Amino acid sequence: MKILVTGASGFIGGRFARFALEQGFEVRVNGRRAEGVQHLISRGADFVQGDLADAEWVQHLCEGVEVVVHCAGAVGVWGDYAHFHHGNVTLTEHVVDGCLKQKVRRLVHLSSPSIYFDGRAHVGVREDQLPRRFSDHYGRTKFLAEQRVFAAQQAGLEVLALRPRFVTGAGDTSIFPRLIEMQCKGRLAIIGNGLNKVDFTSVHNLNAALLSALKVEGAALGKPYNISNGEPVPLWDVVNYVLRRLGLPAVNQHLPFGLAYAAATVNESICRLLPGKPQPSLFRLGVAVMARDFSLDISRAREYLDYQPQASLWDALDEFCAWWQAQTADQA
Template sequence: MRILVTGGSGVVGEATVRALVKRGHTVRLLTRHADEAAREWPDGVEPRAGDVTRPDTLHGAADGCDAVLHVVGIVDESPPDSTFDKVNVEGTRHVVQETARAGVPHLVYVSSLGAETGESPYHRSKKAGEEIVRRFGGRWVIVRPGNVYGPGDDVISLLLKMVRTLPAVPVIAGGDQEFQPVWADDVGEALAAAVERADLAGKALDVAGPERTCVNDLLDRFGRLTGREPTRIPVPGMLAGLGARVAGVLGVEFPVNDSQLTMLREGNVIEPPKRNALLDVLGVRPTALDDGLRRLLDALPEQLPEQGVGPLHRKRFWADIRDATVDANALFARFCQDFDEISPDQMHVGAEPGTPTAVRERGQTVTMSLPMRGNVQVRVAELGPTLLTLQTVEGHPLAGAVRFTLGPPPTPVDTGVLRFQVELYDRAANVVDWLAMATVGNRMQDATWRETIERIVRESGGTAEAGVQTDEATLDGPDAEGVEAWLRELALSEKQARNTP
């Protein structure tokens, strides 16, 4: 089938497109930046630029499609352009109108668990969307997922980053409001099944994970998985909005704002006699919460330089090694295999239980602890016989990459000389991290890479008469744009690998 999917760039949308492509369908992906979003899938996805709040951009989008899957929705407003009424209500009306105009027989609408009875502005907007869908003349199905978590979601992924990196975590309104989170890939499979099945027409299906939890329980679970137990600071619910605004000014995220708290209180669990349609109706075996959280540990997205603040820096550290007793390939293989031992003591590799201490394959994440920062991750973006590039992952104080190379110097003065070089390209992740890097972080960073190079020189069995040499620069204009484009392509390549059926 050819399926029009509105909004395939969020947590739910990406999982859904991945599931549809895996099942052999062709997806017409409708987003505002469709060409860029569609590149994440090597095959099976055709881009269609459009904005659900502008019906003129939707005309023709559903032509030739067998079904429409409407995923687009917002959980927070950013007036005046992005409001619940404009996106969740009128946007849905525009998609239904285009579906009817094109004569598409089947429409699946992604609503929200709690929309049926909730009184928050968000839930009322999703209920209004449901009422519009029910008036569609063809077959319609409404799917109401609970809290969806996956790489980059704004609640559970954020809690993970906080547990990893902060000495204390704010807990809003006691942290005991129950909800029933569902793994994003399970929702993707459920929505793909709803698209395929004509027998579900006219049904509203509640979909949630197999277990109930709350913020305090999640903090306990993440503590066991990461080995970190930050102090919990209680924050009254009435102050949640203020805390979120202050954090936003600093470029820092805040877990569970007052609007989300209201949504949690209004029913993000499935109460009997209602049943969970995930397995019973849609045939998707639910992912256990601990299993989903464990997958999330290694699935957070890359933190690209354009997501950071301040100038883009480039630093280089290198040593020219003479009379090495091993060749370049063997020395670099030893560096990757003994990454934890060669890395300085202050950069503890394999900091979380069961995480790898060696660099073995592209796409792998490496977890380490940093002084005064907690646990952070990098992802292996490039790996060759004498080349390794690591990109920072969300939660790291820097947005960028570090590249290690080993080989002859650019202008060799003598045969047999090997240059081991470390190149850093980064911006601070946010204002707080910029201040930290400006005070003590840069000195610690310099010491870390100097010590790494000195250890490689010792491993080589040779000598570096000039010692560790350095240079640094601030990049702007085409130079900065070139680095940003390079790192975007590396992250895109990793996504394409994950999205290949």
């Protein structure tokens, strides 16, 4: 099977592309520069240089592949709506159109459980439990992108969407690096009582789920799937585990939720008034994420994808820490 992995220069796309090569698949990757995927090219990946913003080029990119795993997109919590719409909706539309015109059989879309988040605690969220309103541009545009993907079923494209929660392992640049930086600057504090439990996903488990999504048939198609390790853990225990493994002091300082939320509101307001609207150091959404329970019901993935998370979170954290220390040593 020949597959295309978009966003392979990023953490999740890159890890899956490497995994797919190890499984014996022919893998094509894209990017603006070969440097970002050189480790995949050296392992045998076919690299096609270009920009997903170019709709005609995307059709060329999709030529001759059987399945597309779409991992590219805009991430984060700061920026205007146009930025997130372009990165998550417009680029996905180009990929969908490329799949249809090049007769690609299946599109596996990497989505996000940020779709569900409304600032409140949620335990065992199911795929159909959507909020009345989206809390940020990222969640809203990821949902819109999903809708574009599922609409393509009517034209004969096989589609699935995966919503993995807090993916970590070697190469993770989105979860712990920011927390590590804040702790090194003395700015990190436990928000609320510190007992909130959340889901994480080992990148190895996500790779297994994506592999299954390449192969399943019948009733498994046309659905979104929650993906996690299936065992919510106290968030701040995880943060402190990583800090200790890296030889950094644990977070002991507590900050009441109301005070942290108010400070984030002020911080955001000031940044919006400054030239260039710089990213604030504290977000309201981030405060809520770090203080609330949030876990997913993964029973649908267990039933239809035969998803059985095998890799432990703690092994994934150890893998991240070893990678982070190696990166830090190289930069020293």
